Amino acid sequence: MSNTADRIQLRRELRARRRGLSEWQQRHAALRIARRLQHHPWVHQAQHIALYLSNDGEVSLQPLIHLLWLQNKHVYLPVVHPLQQRMRFALYRRHSLMRRNRFDIPEPRTTKHRAPYELDLVLLPLVGFDALGQRLGMGGGFYDRTFARRGMRPLLLGIAHTCQQVARLPNAPWDVPLNAIVTDTAWISPRRPHVPS
Numbered sequence: 001m002s003n004t005a006d007r008i009q010l011r012r013e014l015r016a017r018r019r020g021l022s023e024w025q026q027r028h029a030a031l032r033i034a035r036r037l038q039h040h041p042w043v044h045q046a047q048h049i050a051l052y053l054s055n056d057g058e059v060s061l062q063p064l065i066h067l068l069w070l071q072n073k074h075v076y077l078p079v080v081h082p083l084q085q086r087m088r089f090a091l092y093r094r095h096s097l098m099r100r101n102r103f104d105i106p107e108p109r110t111t112k113h114r115a116p117y118e119l120d121l122v123l124l125p126l127v128g129f130d131a132l133g134q135r136l137g138m139g140g141g142f143y144d145r146t147f148a149r150r151g152m153r154p155l156l157l158g159i160a161h162t163c164q165q166v167a168r169l170p171n172a173p174w175d176v177p178l179n180a181i182v183t184d185t186a187w188i189s190p191r192r193p194h195v196p197s
């Protein structure tokens with residue numbers, strides 16, 4: 001499972017899997033993830049939090065977004081560059097005016113942005129993941145490029161349905177490591193394979 005054709009095939013299968021979840025399963029997952037994250041120290045300690053509006057069967061963060069607004073957190077959404085595979089993050093408020101990007105995902109129409117490294121926490125949608133905490137995204141390399149030169153900030157937290165887990169994903173050199181992955185049933189802390197010294 002290391003070549004590009006395998007990755008494309010796996011991505012197609014896992015996307016079909018999450019799109020196949022029922023409305024009830026989706027709602028249940030969204031609520032469980034909101035409950036799991038609501039009181040987590042990473043969320044509690046963060047003031048500037050980027051997340052996403054669900055698309056293509058991704059876990060909805062709508063219940064969590066409402067809780068974060070109630071806690072007066074600053075919430076941001078990714079805004080994709082019209083031509084390049086890069087993102088910046090736009091402030092998202094309850095009454096933000098929105099516009100759809102080239103992938104038909106709504107983005108805030110605002111001039112209030114924050115640079116990737118000025119965020120405290122980023123919740124990113126996963127297409128697939130494994131027990132080591134490796135991730136598979138939509139394939140655009142958006143998150144990988146945006147956080148390629150990350151230091152301590154921001155914390156990156158992958159969000160996925162339990163059914164997105166696979167036995168093992170290949171590790172690409174450009175993959176940005178996640179601090180953890182949260183699903184509707186588990187909290188996965190990445191363990192790097194043991195390298196003998």
Ligand SMILES: Nc1nc2c(c(=O)[nH]1)N(C=O)[C@@H](CNc1ccc(C(=O)N[C@@H](CCC(=O)O)C(=O)O)cc1)CN2
Pocket residue numbers: 052053054055056058078079080087102103105125137138139140141142143
């Ligand atoms: N909800 C959400 N927002 C997000 C992402 C995401 O994965 N999920 N992104 C994370 O990267 C960025 C957008 N990247 C994306 C990359 C590919 C496709 C996608 O659906 N591609 C279609 C082809 C669509 C087209 O070209 O018109 C496909 O592959 O079938 C969507 C978003 C920023 N916002």
Ligand SMILES: Nc1ncnc2c1ncn2[C@@H]1O[C@H](COP(=O)(O)OP(=O)(O)OP(=O)(O)O)[C@@H](O)[C@H]1O
Pocket residue numbers: 135136137138139140141142143144145148172174175
């Ligand atoms: N830091 C980077 N600089 C330049 N190109 C990159 C970088 N990171 C990833 N890429 C390119 O982006 C493409 C997509 O990468 P990959 O298949 O790992 O996407 P992904 O992790 O699924 O997507 P995403 O990061 O949007 O969730 C690859 O062809 C890779 O060469």
